[in-house]
Amino acid sequence: MNPTGRLLRGESGSRLVLTRTFRAPIDDVWASVTESDRTARWFGPWEGDPAPGHTIKVQLAFEEQEPWTDLRIDACEPPRRLACSTTDEHGTWSLELLLSESDGTTLLEFVQHLETEEGIGEVGPGWEYYLDLLVASRDDSQRPDFDDYFPSMTAYYEGLRR
Template sequence: MNPTARLLRGNSGDTGSRLVLTRTFRAPIDDVWASLTEPERTARWFGPWKGQAGTGNTIQVQMVHEDQTPWMDMHIDACEPPRRLACSSTDDHGVWRLEALLTESDGTTTLEFVQHLQGEENLGEIGPGWEYYLDMLVASRDGSPSPGFDDYFPAMKAYFEGLSAGPER
């Protein structure tokens, strides 16, 4: 497994950095959007959710691949089907501001998954997790075997630590 993430700094109205991971699917944008927003489909790669969807609402999301499969509150900051979903959550590790941006061209949909960072510490732990979850999304869509987390962490830790230590990549 090779990491794909880029670390971008500034230039988008943000004062912080953005961790950006990209995946491409030979599928219509509406189908990929459904993989990101329908609870029975998110359950296949991240975890199910419950509650009333919509901008400004808070839903509960279960993280089925984490220890003790915790539920967490996730606020829907923006929902612009089928192109943009922005969510945020706060836990013991801080504030998580996440965004999924979809574009389609010639039957191929590109997902840019963005984590807006408050700081660049802990990228060595955060980055491999997102690579894993997005590869779980790929596997859930194409029927390939689910990856094992051990292929991502600690194997990718140095790559992500290097991103925060170096210039924009």
């Protein structure tokens, strides 16, 4: 497995960007990242009112002990943009999913707006894993094994900071 993430720096800070491409209409990919029964297949189910400004509860189904966490919906612009944030012991996670379609192929850009670039060697492999879980959930292929991502991708992601 080869890491795909890029680290982009700008006036508003650093962003970690990972992409996946799907031979599917944008509305179908949007459903995979927003409908609870479909997010349950690759990230975890959620409950609550997913309107902008509201907080939903998401179960991290592929983490140890499958904990539930609060996730604030910061923006929802179907079927092109979902922005959300959460805070945990590691800080605030500000995330965006950006979708675009061309000729029946949908590009998904996953963006994490970083408070700091520290820890990117752990964060990057984790997002690679989750996005590949998304791919597997859509094409009914075998789920990836986290051990194929971490720690083998750590050096690549740490190298992005240079």
